[in-house]
Amino acid sequence: MEPMLSVRNLVKRFGGLTAVNHVSLDVYPGEAVGLVGDNAAGKSTLIKCISGVYQADEGGIFFRGERAHFARPIDARRAGIETIYQDLALAGNLGISANIFMGREAKKKYLGGMVHTLDETFMNEASRKVLDTLDIHFANFGEKIEKLSGGQRQAVAIARAVYWQAKLMIMDEPTNNLGVVEQHKVLDLIGRLREEQVPVILISHTLPDVFAVTKRIVVMHRGRKVAEKQTSETNSREIVRYMVGELDDSRES
Amino acid sequence: MGDGTAARQKQLILVFSRVWAWVFLAGLIAFFATSVNIQSRGGVNFLTIRNSQNILMAIVPVLLMGLGQTFVVIAAGIDLSVGWVMGLSSVVSAMVIVALTDRGIYEPLAIVIGSLAGVVAAIIPGLINGIIIATLRIPSFIVTLGMSFIARGVAFLLSGGNVVGGQPQGVRDLGNEALLYLISGPHGGLYFLRPPAVTGEALRQLDRILQWPVVITFVLLLIMLFVLHKTQFGRHVYAIGGNREAALRAGIPVDRHIIVLYALSAATAGIAGVLSTARFSGGSSIAGDPLLLSSIAAVIIGGVSMFGGEGSVSGTLIGALIIAVMTTGLVMLNVQPFWQYIVVGVVVILAVLIDQARDLIIGRMEAG
Numbered sequence: 001m002e003p004m005l006s007v008r009n010l011v012k013r014f015g016g017l018t019a020v021n022h023v024s025l026d027v028y029p030g031e032a033v034g035l036v037g038d039n040a041a042g043k044s045t046l047i048k049c050i051s052g053v054y055q056a057d058e059g060g061i062f063f064r065g066e067r068a069h070f071a072r073p074i075d076a077r078r079a080g081i082e083t084i085y086q087d088l089a090l091a092g093n094l095g096i097s098a099n100i101f102m103g104r105e106a107k108k109k110y111l112g113g114m115v116h117t118l119d120e121t122f123m124n125e126a127s128r129k130v131l132d133t134l135d136i137h138f139a140n141f142g143e144k145i146e147k148l149s150g151g152q153r154q155a156v157a158i159a160r161a162v163y164w165q166a167k168l169m170i171m172d173e174p175t176n177n178l179g180v181v182e183q184h185k186v187l188d189l190i191g192r193l194r195e196e197q198v199p200v201i202l203i204s205h206t207l208p209d210v211f212a213v214t215k216r217i218v219v220m221h222r223g224r225k226v227a228e229k230q231t232s233e234t235n236s237r238e239i240v241r242y243m244v245g246e247l248d249d250s251r252e253s
Numbered sequence: 254m255g256d257g258t259a260a261r262q263k264q265l266i267l268v269f270s271r272v273w274a275w276v277f278l279a280g281l282i283a284f285f286a287t288s289v290n291i292q293s294r295g296g297v298n299f300l301t302i303r304n305s306q307n308i309l310m311a312i313v314p315v316l317l318m319g320l321g322q323t324f325v326v327i328a329a330g331i332d333l334s335v336g337w338v339m340g341l342s343s344v345v346s347a348m349v350i351v352a353l354t355d356r357g358i359y360e361p362l363a364i365v366i367g368s369l370a371g372v373v374a375a376i377i378p379g380l381i382n383g384i385i386i387a388t389l390r391i392p393s394f395i396v397t398l399g400m401s402f403i404a405r406g407v408a409f410l411l412s413g414g415n416v417v418g419g420q421p422q423g424v425r426d427l428g429n430e431a432l433l434y435l436i437s438g439p440h441g442g443l444y445f446l447r448p449p450a451v452t453g454e455a456l457r458q459l460d461r462i463l464q465w466p467v468v469i470t471f472v473l474l475l476i477m478l479f480v481l482h483k484t485q486f487g488r489h490v491y492a493i494g495g496n497r498e499a500a501l502r503a504g505i506p507v508d509r510h511i512i513v514l515y516a517l518s519a520a521t522a523g524i525a526g527v528l529s530t531a532r533f534s535g536g537s538s539i540a541g542d543p544l545l546l547s548s549i550a551a552v553i554i555g556g557v558s559m560f561g562g563e564g565s566v567s568g569t570l571i572g573a574l575i576i577a578v579m580t581t582g583l584v585m586l587n588v589q590p591f592w593q594y595i596v597v598g599v600v601v602i603l604a605v606l607i608d609q610a611r612d613l614i615i616g617r618m619e620a621g
Contacts, residue, residue: 074504089502091495093562094488102492103503105485117483 002065004029004199005050005081005168011058012045019045021223022059027168032190032200034210034231037220038243043203046220047170050201051083052076064167074103080167084174088157092146096138097127099145100160130163131155134189151182158189162198169193170201175209187213207236221245263618270611274554274571274604278578285582292586299585302435302460308577309467310532314339314541316470316573317525318548319555320477321518323569326552327481328514329494329561330393334382334400335522335548338375339541341408342526346371347417347536350424360423371530372523378404379519383512397515408538417536428531431461432468466528473524478566490514494561550597551576554604575600 003026012020020042027033037043048054050061052070061068063079070076073083090099097120098105106119106126124141131138136155138148145153154174161169171190175183190200190213204210210217211231219227219242227242227249241247282300289299298304318335325332350367354360378400385396434444436451436458451459481487489510492500501507522541529540555572557564579600580593 072504073502077504085502087498089496089499091492091499091562093495094491098488098492102499103489103505105488107485116485118485118488 001028003027003062004064005201006062007046007050007059008062009059010046010049010056010061012042012049012054013057018223020049020056023220023223023225024059025218025225025228027199027201029199030194030197031216032194032202032214034214034217035201035203035220036205036207036210036217036239036243040222041220041243042223043220044172045223047083047172047201047203050076051081051170077164080165081170082161082164082166082168083170084154084157084161084172086173086176088153090145090153090157093144095144096131096141096148096156097123099156100127100130100163102160104164126163127159130159134159134162134192136185136189149182150178151185154178154182154186155189158186158193162193162196166198168199168201170203172203173205174202175204175206183209207239211236219243221248224248224250226250259618263615266611266614270607273607274556274568274575278571278575281575281578281582285578285585289582289585297585299582302462304581304585306460306462306464306467308574308581310464311581312573312577313466313470313528314525314544315548315551315576316474316570317521317528318518318541318544319551319569319573320474320566321521322548322552323555323557323564323566324477324481324490324514325393325518326557326559327494327561327564328490328511329497330386330511330514331549331559332379332382332397332515332518333394333545334378334397334404335518336541336543336545337401337404337408337538338378338519339522339526339529339544340538341378341404341411342371342375342523343530343540344408344412344417344526344536344538345374346527347420347424347530348411350421350530351417351419354421360421363421364423364427368527371527372520375519375523375526376516377519379516379522380512382519383515386515387508387511393515405538405542412536412538414538417530418534420530420534424531425534427465428528428533429461429464431464433462435460435462466532469524469528473521474566474570481566486510491562494563547576547597548573550601553601556604556608558608572604 005027007023007025009022009024010020011018011022023046035043035047045054049056052073052075055071063081068079070079091102094102101123106122107116108119109116128141134155136159138152140147145156148156174186178186187209190202193200202210202214214231217229217231217234217239218225219239221243222245227247229239238247285299289297318339321335322332346367349370350363353363353366382397382400385391386393430448432446434448436442436449436455437460438458440455441458442449448459481490489500489505492503492505493507493510497507526541530536551572552564552569553559553572554575555564555568555570557568576597579596583593583596584590
């Protein structure tokens with residue numbers, strides 16, 4: 001099977017610091033990959049290169065078999081890579097459907113296309129529909145984002161990615177700041193994405209979450225990939241030893 | 254207390270916080286209608302056509318600057334330059350009109366070109382504001398404060414510090430004539446577009462209804478209402494004000510949008526400048542400065558959050574009306590004019606307090 005995403009020998013430097021050091025990574029359709037590592041291990045920099053926030057200094061990114069050059073985040077999104085950042089990138093002053101459609105609003109045309117207005121009816125219905133397919137239900141659909149709970153916001157961010165038919169979903173600490181029930185809901189959502197053949201890269205400090213939903217786990221330490229394990233063939237003690245630098249597969253090879 | 258009662262209370266508070274400005278405005282009008290009448294022993298009326306038209310004319314520059322400001326502030330910026338930009342536009346439009354008519358150019362054409370020149374002269378500093386704020390990330394407060402001084406200097410240099418007079422009759426007409434004319438009394442009537450040829454006592458009975466500056470301002474108000482609340486452009490203004498980083502990641506051309514907003518703000522100030530030239534038959538560099546803070550006050554009273562992301566065009570209209578009604582009413586009550594400032598100041602602070610109290614009360618209700 002062709003990988004959906006293939007990262008080849010990627011290097012990203014900031015001045016004298018090599019934040020990502022010759023990292024390669026493949027993600028296949030329908031699998032969830034955990035990306036773990038201590039703070040400053042280079043996880044965030046790596047995914048920012050994939051999602052177009054940063055541009056790699058060396059190496060390449062191949063998405064759906066083609067070499068990808070993402071100058072800006074919107075380029076990656078148009079290609080089908082949706083990233084859900086820790087801060088969720090939602091506008092708190094706007095409603096659910098306005099956020100799902102932010103930057104890509106549905107419009108109605110008048111006077112032969114000279115005047116465009118927002119098509120609120122369409123955006124509301126489409127938003128409800130995508131939330132339904134994800135089995136997310138809001139009692140307060142019309143509310144602004146700032147009135148929603150952390151889990152509800154996370155759900156909106158995920159629904160946005162799903163609506164725009166993400167071919168690859170990157171999630172940065174999606175269960176942070178959530179209650180236990182809401183954490184479970186988010187993990188369920190990752191499972192549902194997998195069923196829809198949407199691969200997920202999950203970045204998390206919460207190892208039990210990573211073990212619960214991923215098929216493979218990639219560990220980074222000081223900018224390098226130090227391990228890549230099948231989730232079923234490892235355990236959290238081993239992963240932690242990689243994370244702190246006690247074990248390092250890249251050195252042996 | 255049951256959940257139903259709490260929800261109803263919350264609804265009530267939300268509704269009140271949304272409509273208080275309208276209620277306040279209605280209350281003000283009722284108050285002045287009765288108090289002016291009582292104080293003058295029935296001699297003076299607040300609720301007259303003439304007075305309503307005076308109030309509308311008074312809000313024209315404040316509302317125009319406030320409309321552009323509404324967009325800028327919703328996008329989490331502020332434009333302090335519009336006062337002197339309005340003056341610059343007034344001076345430039347007056348100078349161009351005089352220069353063209355002196356060269357024998359057809360008067361209406363000269364007025365159109367002069368008006369456009371005034372608006373363009375305003376848009377240039379607006380564009381520079383926007384480019385510096387968007388690309389160099391210098392706070393809008395600082396950039397537009399600086400631009401305010403620059404516009405002031407340029408306006409004074411161009412006009413030599415004098416009023417640019419010598420305007421043709423058409424300029425005066427643009428600033429003062431009206432859509433409708435009404436003569437009250439037994440021989441009266443309603444006239445469309447053209448004032449009736451009357452003299453003497455009848456002339457004193459003549460009311461101009463919807464003078465051109467008012468008509469132009471309200472057409473612009475409707476357009477901006479539509480743009481802000483019904484279009485993608487308007488939605489992006491809110492998105493940028495709510496979360497600039499999110500807007501950027503969503504692919505909204507944030508920098509370009511911000512530049513357009515400051516150009517728009519300057520353009521509405523420019524139109525205010527042209528209409529000031531028309532109303533007073535002369536270009537004045539100081540026409541806008543005293544109105545800048547009133548326009549910002551109108552925006553705040555209208556419920557636009559200074560932190561960005563919140564506000565509406567109709568709110569700013571109400572804000573401008575509240576200020577104008579209070580000012581006019583106090584004058585008619587023979588209150589010393591200096592009191593106007595104090596009253597406006599109190600209302601500005603009160604408006605923000607009401608918004609904060611709403612958030613606090615609702616927050617407490619939701620917390621339990």
